[in-house]
Amino acid sequence: xxxxxxxxxxxxxxxxxxxxxxxxxxxxxxxxxxxxxxxxxxxxxxxxxxxxxxxxxxxxxxxxxxxxxxxxxxxxxxxxxxxxxxxxxxxxxxxxxxxxxxxxxxxxxxxxxxxxxxxxxxxxxxxxxxxxxxxxxxxxxxxxxxxxxxxxxxxxxxxxxxxxxxxxxxxxxxxxxxxxxxxxxxxxxxxxxxxxxxxxxxxxxxxxxxxxxxxxxxxxxxxxxxxxxxxxxxxxxxxxxxxxxxxxxxxxxxxxxxxxxxxxxxxxxxxxxxxxxxxxxxxxxxxxxxxxxxxxxxxxxxxxxxxxxxxxxxxxxxxxxxxxxxxxxxxxxxxxxxxxxxxxxxxxxxxxxxxxxxxxxxxxxxxxxxxxxxxxxxxxxxxxxxxxxxxxxxxxxxxxxxxxxxxxxxxxxxxxxxxxxxxxxxxxxxxxxxxxxxxxxxxxxxxxxxxxxxxxxxxxxxxxxxxxxxxxxxxxxxxxxxxxxxxxxxxxxxxxxxxxxxxxxxxxxxxxxxxxxxxxxxxxxxxxxxxxxxxxxxxxxxxxxxxxxxxxxxxxxxxxxxxxxxxxxxxxxxxxxxxxxxxxxxxxxxxxxxxxxxxxxxxxxxxxxxxxxxxxxxxxxxxxxxxxxxxxxxxxxxxxxxxxxxxxxxxxxxxxxxxxxxxxxxxxxxxxxxxxxxxxxxxxxxxxxxxxxxxxxxxxxxxxxxxxxxxxxxxxxxxxxxxxxxxxxxxxxxxxxxxxxxxxxxxxxxxxxxxxxxxxxxxxxxxxxxxxxxxxxxxxxxxxxxxxxxxxxxxxxxxxxxxxxxxxxxxxxxxxxxxxxxxxxxxxxxxxxxxxxxxxxxxxxxxxxxxxxxxxxxxxxxxxxxxxxxxxxxxxxxxxxxxxxxxxxxxxxxxxxxxxxxxxxxxxxxxxxxxxxxxxxxxxxxxxxxxxxxxxxx
Numbered sequence: 001x002x003x004x005x006x007x008x009x010x011x012x013x014x015x016x017x018x019x020x021x022x023x024x025x026x027x028x029x030x031x032x033x034x035x036x037x038x039x040x041x042x043x044x045x046x047x048x049x050x051x052x053x054x055x056x057x058x059x060x061x062x063x064x065x066x067x068x069x070x071x072x073x074x075x076x077x078x079x080x081x082x083x084x085x086x087x088x089x090x091x092x093x094x095x096x097x098x099x100x101x102x103x104x105x106x107x108x109x110x111x112x113x114x115x116x117x118x119x120x121x122x123x124x125x126x127x128x129x130x131x132x133x134x135x136x137x138x139x140x141x142x143x144x145x146x147x148x149x150x151x152x153x154x155x156x157x158x159x160x161x162x163x164x165x166x167x168x169x170x171x172x173x174x175x176x177x178x179x180x181x182x183x184x185x186x187x188x189x190x191x192x193x194x195x196x197x198x199x200x201x202x203x204x205x206x207x208x209x210x211x212x213x214x215x216x217x218x219x220x221x222x223x224x225x226x227x228x229x230x231x232x233x234x235x236x237x238x239x240x241x242x243x244x245x246x247x248x249x250x251x252x253x254x255x256x257x258x259x260x261x262x263x264x265x266x267x268x269x270x271x272x273x274x275x276x277x278x279x280x281x282x283x284x285x286x287x288x289x290x291x292x293x294x295x296x297x298x299x300x301x302x303x304x305x306x307x308x309x310x311x312x313x314x315x316x317x318x319x320x321x322x323x324x325x326x327x328x329x330x331x332x333x334x335x336x337x338x339x340x341x342x343x344x345x346x347x348x349x350x351x352x353x354x355x356x357x358x359x360x361x362x363x364x365x366x367x368x369x370x371x372x373x374x375x376x377x378x379x380x381x382x383x384x385x386x387x388x389x390x391x392x393x394x395x396x397x398x399x400x401x402x403x404x405x406x407x408x409x410x411x412x413x414x415x416x417x418x419x420x421x422x423x424x425x426x427x428x429x430x431x432x433x434x435x436x437x438x439x440x441x442x443x444x445x446x447x448x449x450x451x452x453x454x455x456x457x458x459x460x461x462x463x464x465x466x467x468x469x470x471x472x473x474x475x476x477x478x479x480x481x482x483x484x485x486x487x488x489x490x491x492x493x494x495x496x497x498x499x500x501x502x503x504x505x506x507x508x509x510x511x512x513x514x515x516x517x518x519x520x521x522x523x524x525x526x527x528x529x530x531x532x533x534x535x536x537x538x539x540x541x542x543x544x545x546x547x548x549x550x551x552x553x554x555x556x557x558x559x560x561x562x563x564x565x566x567x568x569x570x571x572x573x574x575x576x577x578x579x580x581x582x583x584x585x586x587x588x589x590x591x592x593x594x595x596x597x598x599x600x601x602x603x604x605x606x607x608x609x610x611x612x613x614x615x616x617x618x619x620x621x622x623x624x625x626x627x628x629x630x631x632x633x634x635x636x637x638x639x640x641x642x643x644x645x646x647x648x649x650x651x652x653x654x655x656x657x658x659x660x661x662x663x664x665x666x667x668x669x670x671x672x673x674x675x676x677x678x679x680x681x682x683x684x685x686x687x688x689x690x691x692x693x694x695x696x697x698x699x700x701x702x703x704x705x706x707x708x709x710x711x712x713x714x715x716x717x718x719x720x721x722x723x724x725x726x727x728x729x730x731x732x733x734x735x736x737x738x739x740x741x742x743x744x745x746x747x748x749x750x751x752x753x754x755x756x757x758x759x760x761x762x763x764x765x766x767x768x769x770x771x772x773x774x775x776x777x778x779x780x781x782x783x784x785x786x787x788x789x790x791x792x793x794x795x796x797x798x799x800x801x802x803x804x805x806x807x808x809x810x811x812x813x814x815x816x817x818x819x820x821x822x823x824x825x826x827x828x829x830x831x832x833x834x835x836x837x838x839x840x841x842x843x844x845x846x847x848x849x850x851x852x853x854x855x856x857x858x859x860x861x862x863x864x865x866x867x868x869x870x871x872x873x874x875x876x877x878x879x880x881x882x883x884x885x886x887x888x889x890x891x892x893x894x895x896x897x898x899x900x901x902x903x904x905x906x907x908x909x910x911x912x913x914x915x916x917x918x919x920x921x922x923x924x925x926x927x928x929x930x931x932x933x934x935x936x937x938x
Contacts, residue, residue: 116147128155146175150182162193170198173205180210187219196227207236214243221253230261234270246281248274248292255299264307271300275316279323293320294341301347310351317348342368346379350386373403377410388418398422413442417455424458429466436462440479453557456480460564469571476565483561486645555649556658559585562646563667575674582671583629584647586687589655589664590694625683656696665702672709681717685710685726692729703733711747720751728760735764741773745780772801779811791815806846810865813838817869832873839866857904860889864906868913876917883917886910 115138122131132155135148142148149172156165169186176182187202203220207213217240224233234257241250251274258267278293297320304313321340340348349364368379380400387397401419404410420435436459443449456479463472476483566581631638631647638644656664668691675684688710692703707729714723727747730740764774779794792815799808816835820828843862847855867882890907893900 119148120151123151123155126158128159131155144175146172149175157189162189166190166193166195166198170202173202177205178209180206180213180216183209184213184216184219187223191223196223199223200227207239211239212243214240217243225253225257225260230257231263233257234261234263234266245277248278248281248289248296251277252292252295252299255296255303259303264303268300268303271296271303275300275320294344298341298344298347301344301351305347305350305354308354310354313351314348314355317344317351320344342371342376343379346383350383353386353390374407374409377404377407380404381410381415384418388422394422394425398426413439413446413449416442420462421458424462424465427465429462432462433459433466433468433471437475440475444479451479453480453483453554453561456483457557457560457564460561460568464564464567464571467571469568472568473565473572476561480561483558483565484642484645486640486648555652558649559653559655559658560663562649567670570674575677578674579629579671579678580643581646582667582674583625583687584631584643585650585655586668586671586691587625587630588647588650589696590690592654592656625687661697661699661702665697665706668697668706669709672713676713681713682719682722685713685719685722688713689726689729700733704730707733711743715747715750723747723751731760731764735768735771735774738773741777745777770801772798775801776808776811779815789819792819804845804849806842806849809838809842809845813842813869817872821872836866836869839869853901853904856889857900860886860906861904864910867910871913871917876920880914880917883910883914887914 115134119131119134119138122128122134132152135152135155138145138148149168153165153168153172156162156168166186166189169182169189173179173182173186183202183206187199187206190196190199190202200220200223203216203223206216207220210216217236221233221236221240224230224236234254237250237254237257241247241254244250251270255267255270255274258264258270274296275293278289278296281289297316300316301313304310304316317340345364346368349361349368352358352364353361365383368376368383373380380403384397384400384404387393387400398419401415401422404415405412405419407415416435416439420432420439423429423435424432436455439455440451440459443451443455456476459475460472463469463475562581563585566578569575569577629643631641631644633639633644633647639648659667668688672684672688675681675687688706691697692706692710697703697706707726711723711726714720714726724747727744730737731744734740761774761778764771765778768774775794775798779791779798792812795808795812795815799805799812802808813835816831816838819825820831820835825831843859843866846858846862849858851858863882863885867879867886870876870879870882886906887910890900890905
């Protein structure tokens with residue numbers, strides 16, 4: 001809007017201007033525009049705080065404040081460009097001219113002076129209509145003279161037409177920009193009329209017109225704070241501190257503004273400055289300096305506690321104590337506040353509490369507990385919150401909160417919630433549930449409150465821990481029945497977007513290819529904006545949809561309530577309900593790809609087949625999950641069922657974000673265990689393996705727990721093939737984990753599926769020929785097939801990679817020993833020699849290898865294995881001494897009462913082998929009885 005349009009809006013469009021008058025007014029306005037261009041270029045910005053000593057030294061680029069409505073109306077869009085040009089000129093001329101040029105209004109022509117005087121006389125005699133007529137005629141002849149606008153503003157103000165008065169006052173202010181009083185007056189009028197943007201502009205112009213006007217600066221700062229512009233308010237308050245250096249309250253307000261703007265470090269600096277200035281002021285001349293210092297210390301300690309900088313808060317209070325305590329004893333504050341205010345002493349104790357100095361903290365709290373709880377209840381609550389924050393001091397917190405129970409002057413609801421939470425963590429669930437229910441009843445009965453779903457979730461969890469599931473279900477039905485209502489955002493919300501996508505795609509195909517990539521990008525951007533508009537419109541229409549619940553809550557917390565409801569139902573004997581809740585949630589989450597996790601959820605699932613692709617090879621267990629626990633939400637009857645509501649709630653959110661990884665893992669484990677209890681163990685195994693192969697759980701320990709539970713279930717119900725697949729998943733997760741290989745070997749030993757893993761090992765060795773466990777297991781596979789040459793070859797490769805591994809040496813020795821006993825062996829003696837060479841090397845390596853087992857037990861193990869090799873070849877005269885050494889060791893250990901791990905008690909096996917040797921050599925019966933005694937006694 002131009003000056004002319006603003007003038008017409010103020011004077012009314014009933015009086016038409018002649019073409020000559022229009023030309024004259026425009027010419028005068030252009031002259032005023034040019035004058036404003038030069039003057040505004042020299043105007044300093046008030047956004048940045050610059051001390052007086054550095055005005056001419058600071059060459060930084062100042063931040064521009066956006067033009068107000070009146071500025072844009074008067075000067076148009078070219079104002080910012082003119083301002084930049086003026087500032088460039090100012091930088092070139094800086095140092096040569098420091099004064100400001102102001103917009104000078106046109107002087108009253110002599111022939112019009114009488115008209116203006118007559119209009120003022122009419123205004124003084126309350127002849128407003130005649131005065132308005134004269135003043136408007138005057139404005140037509142001289143539109144750039146401020147006096148008639150000012151008089152018109154006063155006339156309309158007397159007539160209580162404050163909006164009209166504001167318009168004329170604004171024009172008068174603009175024509176006399178250095179009149180700070182007029183700017184302030186207009187700012188007050190705009191503020192009274194709730195036109196806060198205009199009021200901010202006026203107070204800003206008033207402070208620019210007179211930088212030393214304290215009232216203008218203070219009004220500007222206060223209005224900035226009221227409008228939420230705390231950063232600008234703090235900067236204006238800083239200007240006031242230059243004009244009023246002894247007013248410490250300004251630094252308090254600066255700190256509050258910075259704190260509201262989340263500029264904590266700046267707030268700390270402001271409070272420190274307040275404390276430093278208070279220390280330099282004379283208390284006799286500044287009676288309130290000590291009060292502001294105590295206030296600043298209190299706020300600074302609070303801020304440090306919020307920032308968890310407890311040691312700095314202690315130092316600040318120590319410094320204050322050294323100035324105000326009755327004695328200079330540095331230890332006095334350890335047991336006595338020493339004249340400090342009680343709230344500061346309590347904060348001192350809270351800081352020591354977080355520092356785990358309980359003795360000092362309790363000594364400070366003793367002074368608080370001696371006071372009346374009705375007067376200092378807020379400090380009692382602060383101390384209780386500090387104990388709760390420590391997470392292991394709930395008993396002390398509950399004792400403090402108990403003193404606040406029944407006090408109506410305090411927030412009883414919050415006290416009940418904290419009291420219940422303390423007892424919940426202490427395991428006193430009866431008290432916890434009682435006070436949770438009191439808080440829920442208070443929220444429902446209070447007209448200003450609504451039942452908090454988070455509080456309901458805590459209450460339901462407490463009833464589950466209390467083993468009272470029916471009580472938790474009753475609480476949900478009584479205080480939050482809307483949790484079972486249909487969700488607030490139905491699944492069909494984006495159907496219009498899908499149709500729009502199809503239309504835009506067909507339209508795009510019809511365009512010429514010569515438009516290029518740039519035009520395509522612009523069209524896509526416009527299309528995205530149209531989609532957003534369509535989505536907003538759909539939401540607005542959806543708000544009036546009668547099928548929606550008016551009491552529907554946020555879907556994230558509702559999902560947690562539904563899960564807890566399923567747990568309570570299972571505890572009450574209805575385990576199927578947990579599956580009806582958990583399985584749709586899990587299957588829906590598996591369909592939420594990484595693209596949906598990126599933040600823009602485009603198309604929630606509309607059909608059950610979207611959850612599980614038709615082309616996927618599904619096992620029988622997965623078919624059970626799909627047929628029993630997924631419903632067709634396009635069917636109105638199924639959509640309103642319990643499982644339909646669960647699916648619709650789950651489809652509106654990204655489940656992994658709403659639950660978190662640990663809670664999602666707990667849900668999967670609980671559902672799998674429930675399926676197993678219901679006899680659907682195949683479905684449980686399928687569910688666990690599918691979650692493991694997805695990206696929903698990333699922690700390796702949690703992923704292993706999923707696979708291990710699936711493995712245990714498969715082994716328990718003799719599902720050998722599924723157990724083998726679960727064991728293979730471990731190897732695929734981490735091929736270099738020896739524990740996973742041991743588990744894999746144990747599984748194939750239990751299930752007897754040796755033939756299944758031949759190709760698996762071949763693929764592993766093809767991808768990683770250096771895999772030591774795979775090579776070793778391949779050697780054992782060849783040994784099981786009785787292919788001695790292949791066994792020796794595989795084990796030799798393993799020995800080359802780990803030459804000091806006693807297990808590999810032992811296996812090679814056994815392989816040569818087994819080969820020497822075959823009929824087709826060519827050089828039996830040489831093979832036997834190689835077998836015992838590796839066995840002796842195994843004995844030496846086993847003894848010296850680092851191990852948690854003592855060397856003598858490892859020596860006994862080697863004796864037994866070598867004796868067993870001699871016995872296998874029929875070399876009884878060599879086997880008997882080895883076995884006797886083993887028996888002698890265990891007999892001596894029994895006499896010395898040495899504890900030997902059960903897995904190394906080889907005395908029974910040794911005695912049995914000796915009995916076989918002597919029986920084969922026809923030893924008398926009494927010797928056999930002797931060894932039978934060994935078998936029983938050892």
